[in-house]
Amino acid sequence: MNAPAPRTRRLAVLVTGAALIAGALTASPAAAAPPGAVNPMHPDFGPNVTIFSPSTPIADIKSSLDTLAAQQRDNEMGTSRHAVYFLPGQYGTDEAPLQFEVGYYTEVAGLGLNPADVNVNGAIEVYNRCLDNGGTSNCLALVNFWRTLSNLSLHVNKAGQDGCRQTANFWAVSQAVSMRRVNVDGKLSLMDYCTAGPQYASGGYIGDSRLQTTVNGSQQQWLTRNSEIGEWTNGVWNQVFSGVVGAPDDSAFPSPPYTSIPQTPVSREKPYLYVDDKGRYNVRVPAMQQNSSGISWGAGATAGRSIPITDFYIAKPGDSVLKINTALALGKNLIFTPGVYNIPSTIHVWRPGTVVLGLGHATLTATKGSTPLAIADAPGVVVAGMTIDAGEKLSPVLLKVGLSKTRNLSSKASKNNPITLNDVYFRVGGPHVGKATTALEINADNVLVDHTWVWRADHGVEGFTGGDTQRWNTNTGTNGVIVNGDNVTATGLFVEHFQKYNTLWKGENGRVILYQNELPYDPPTQADWTQPNGTLGYPGYVVDKKVKTHRLDGGGVYVFNQNNPSIVTANGFSVPRTPGVRLHHIMTVNLSAGTIEHVVNGVGAPATTAAIGVPSYVVDYPAP
Incomplete structure (x- = not known):
């Protein structure tokens, strides 16, 4: 998006699988050998996955993430892809919060079974991107695509930032951006009202999250699904809530332009990596839900299965x-x-x-x-x-x-x-x-x-x-x-x-x-x-x-x-x-x-x- 104006299934499966195996063996016997064993405690995720532990000094974490953000901030059409993971524990304090930005093609996630297992005291943010005059004007979020935040708790602490920046955790994004399984203690703004305008933002997604206060701001359309929200302000054209506890009333549509569906008819939360209490990596695969509302992790682990x-x-x-x-x-x-x-x-x-x-x-x-x-x-x-x-x-x-x-x-x-x-x-x-x-x-x-x-x-x-x-x-x-x-x-x-x-x-x-x-x-x-x-x-x-x-x-x-x-x-x-x-x-x-x-x-x-x-x-x- 740019700125405006500016029926026998089993037989089929067996045949397909057999054909794949036979094809692989015929084409290249060496390639048919079982894949190399994966170390359950230290799987090799390659050079573009960074995993932090609570023992890592905050200054080192921030330095690493600032470098990554600078690399990815304007890399909209680049080839770099990155994942940043936090092992269970606490990151940042009231006096020394962990504050960083999330750039293009970057996933940030906790490695706990539940969001409460990873706690960040600070800010995880996306700001407007300035597109003209060498990056000093035409500042908006309409092209802030391809980034992810999930599976952690965020206590918003903007200590040390200027007056405007202290008012919220900014998540100024548009398409291909998701926030899932996030517990936000503090104010979340889906637009960046501190950077020079026009400050447009156009579309995103929140799922399975608990939010305290949310400023929708200039977001043209947004979906919040199976979550819990406190206060939600603003709306532009098309703000939809499905299975959301605390969703705003939609009886006056289109003023405000809210659509609230009490229960999501069919849902399944996204699979996620986590580390168990023995330090082994697993993938949690949530179960399907029908006619559901609210978060999946409110009473403990999300229903589903774990795959080593x-x-x-x-x-x-x-x-x-x-x-x-x-x-x-x-x-x-x-x-x-x-x-x-x-x-x-x-x-x-x-x-x-x-x-x-x-x-x-x-x-x-x-x-x-x-x-x-x-x-x-x-x-x-x-x-x-x-x-x-x-x-x-x-x-x-x-x-x-x-x-x-x-x-x-x-x-x-x-x-x-x-x-x-x-x-x-x-x-x-x-x-x-x-x-x-x-x-x-x-x-x-x-x-x-x-x-x-x-x-x-x-x-x-x-x-x-x-x-x-x-x-x-x-x-x-x-x-x-x-x-x-x-x-x-x-x-x-x-x-x-x-x-x-x-x-x-x-x-x-x-x-x-x-x-x-x-x-x-x-x-x-x-x-x-x-x-x-x-x-x-x-x-x-x-x-x-x-x-x-x-x-x-x-x-x-x-x-x-x-x-x-x-x-x-x-x-x-x-x-x-x-x-x-x-x-x-x-x-x-x-x-x-x-x-x-x-x-x-x-x-x-x-x-x-x-x-x-x-x-x-x-x-x-x-x-x-």
Whole structure:
């Protein structure tokens, strides 16, 4: 985002697994040897994972983290990936707090079983990024992407900072940023009101956290899920709360623009690393919850299972797909250590219950037109903490979940143990030219998508500016998300800038809680942005006309036709006119160029440059 204006499943699994093992053995007997043993006390996570202990002097921790922050502060399109972990204990005191910033592609997390096991007295922050005049003006958070904070307790202590900075812990972020399992004692601000403006921020996610006082500020859209909050102030366009104890009342929507859902219908918290009381590393895999609210760790350990680190293959950049697939075929789970992995063929995840966990925003980049990752229709598979990039040769799909819909083998087992994606992000373009027909394709039933950003880049270093027609023809992404499976739930679905369908939902009984979309900035002409049937433009959210049941709570489609401001899109949303398809609290808004004529199906006022930044809302469609 840029600144505005400025059915036999078992047989299939066994056949697939056998084919993988046989292929690996035939291709390279040496590569088929079991992966090297993992030291449970000191696993090798590679050079870009830093682990601190309470015995490390605070000055040394701060020096290390300040150096990392300086390296990553402006490294938006770089290749460095980092994870910073804290062993259980106390970090910082009232007199000497631990204060540091979190830059691009950086994960910060505690290694306790529960958030209370790691306590930071100080501040963990993200500030506005200043983009003009050598980094002294146009200061905003609209491009503060790709960073993570999780599994610790933070006592906000800003001692030694200036008067304005002392007022809050600043977490001024936008897409592909999550805060999970964090207990914040003090004031948290989701905007940086101390740095010179315009101070815009545009979208993020908090899950499974306890917050005392939160300033939403300039955040245009935000999802808070399964948390506990005290005071929450402000709201711009689209602030959604699901399963949140203390969520604000939403009866006056859109003033304020709150959407509050008492219980989250389906959820599963993200897996996380922890060290047990014997010093051994494990991965905790939370259990699925239904109709839940509040934090998962309030009464002790989050319900779920623990997997010893010795049951994981720990991948490092440069590992071959053959080596990774062999480890999976031999029954290993998979950890990707921080880095960029060039993937020329598909990594197949086919065994039920397999966990694939990325550390430090590990990134899979398609090469040779590959589909970097495919998940068989197997219950309980969890993929978390990964970014998947398109490469310069066209990929048909970047992540495929389940077999094709015509061969869907979903079983009843997946209803209580869904395939889950937590913090899985997609990118077409940005650091290099990218080409993909579809970023995320979901063919399996009973899938849970918990926070994703699916982005066809509107800016980057590949040599084409956002308003340049070359981008439209070179940095190509046809579809963002296509859902063919039934009973698919998405909590926090952010999809932007694709050239045809940003989201196309064809499965039955879909449920989405917070949807955010920007239409593409760069169609050169109206003809380039017109459907074959003559409809002007493609809606940002489309439910197929054959679907009978679907629900969306809290959705926004934004228009900023920077390349050609005369372009018109007929509708922000398009859904079947049937009682079983319901949209609740939706809106469109103009960011300074182009037009959306209606919110949904010819209903709702236009979003035009006559009212820049002023949303057009529809409370319910169809109207009650």
